[in-house]
Amino acid sequence: MSRPSDHTRQNIMKAAVVLFAERGYEGASVRAIVSKARVNQAAINYHFKGKDGLYLEVLRVAFEGYTRLDGFDPDRLKDLPREEALRSFLHQQLRPLLARDEMSRYIRIFAWESVRPSKVLRKLITTNAMPFLARATELVRRFLPPRTSDQDALCTAIWLMGQCSVFVRNREQFMQPPFNLRIDESFVERLTDIITALALKGLSHQV
Numbered sequence: 001m002s003r004p005s006d007h008t009r010q011n012i013m014k015a016a017v018v019l020f021a022e023r024g025y026e027g028a029s030v031r032a033i034v035s036k037a038r039v040n041q042a043a044i045n046y047h048f049k050g051k052d053g054l055y056l057e058v059l060r061v062a063f064e065g066y067t068r069l070d071g072f073d074p075d076r077l078k079d080l081p082r083e084e085a086l087r088s089f090l091h092q093q094l095r096p097l098l099a100r101d102e103m104s105r106y107i108r109i110f111a112w113e114s115v116r117p118s119k120v121l122r123k124l125i126t127t128n129a130m131p132f133l134a135r136a137t138e139l140v141r142r143f144l145p146p147r148t149s150d151q152d153a154l155c156t157a158i159w160l161m162g163q164c165s166v167f168v169r170n171r172e173q174f175m176q177p178p179f180n181l182r183i184d185e186s187f188v189e190r191l192t193d194i195i196t197a198l199a200l201k202g203l204s205h206q207v
Contacts (some may be wrong), residue, residue: 009047011037016058021105024112025055025120042147052120059124060111066096067132074135082142086199089139093164097171097183111169120135133157143203156203163195 015037019028030051034041048054066076072092077085084129096107113121136157144153167174174181181187 005047008037008039010045012039012044012047012054013058013061016054016196017062017102017105017109020058021054021108024109025118026117055118056119056123058109059120060128062109063124063128063132065103065106066110067092074132077135077139078139082139083196083200085142087141087192087196089136090160090164090195090199091188093161094167094187094188094195096168097188097191098185107168107171114165114169133161136161140203143200160199163199167191 012033015033016028019032019036022028023032030041030044033054034044037043044054048057059106072088072095074089077089080088081185082091096103099107133154137153140156140160141148141153148156171183173179177184
């Protein structure tokens with residue numbers, strides 16, 4: 001049975017996710033969040049130590065939901081053949097294209113961050129994103145020459161994820177004219193095949 005304080009915390013998180021998705025970090029005021037959550041400002045300070053703490057928790061939950069979608073485990077990639085691991089990783093990166101409701105809001109929050117990065121995002125990258133990026137770097141290293149520098153391997157991993165994020169981040173625009181993309185399961189599978197094939201060709205030239 002949940003305690004009243006847990007209920008209050010959940011209400012704050014729900015309201016914050018909606019408003020941060022709609023307005024971004026700068027546009028979503030504490031006043032608007034407490035009004036939507038029907039709590040007082042002291043509750044945000046108590047549970048999250050202020051707006052920055054609340055936003056960091058929203059980013060953390062969003063990132064965890066994004067990277068663990070459909071039970072994806074990046075640690076298992078090293079046990080797969082490298083081509084299969086590459087496709088599995090890219091497919092997971094594209095799965096959010098099919099997301100609805102809460103996951104769609106998470107995508108919009110990160111879209112805001114790509115346009116207007118917040119200082120809070122740097123904390124998330126350090127504590128949560130870097131371990132995930134390390135797994136991506138380990139994956140691309142399986143295709144790179146043995147003497148590839150850490151910086152080059154990191155840049156390759158970022159490039160690989162960027163091939164997917166451009167579709168995820170701009171999903172709503174790509175579904176409208178002039179693109180009119182029909183985004184469904186078959187589209188995600190086909191797009192995964194396309195990006196995997198292109199990535200394999202690109203990575204093969206590094207050997």
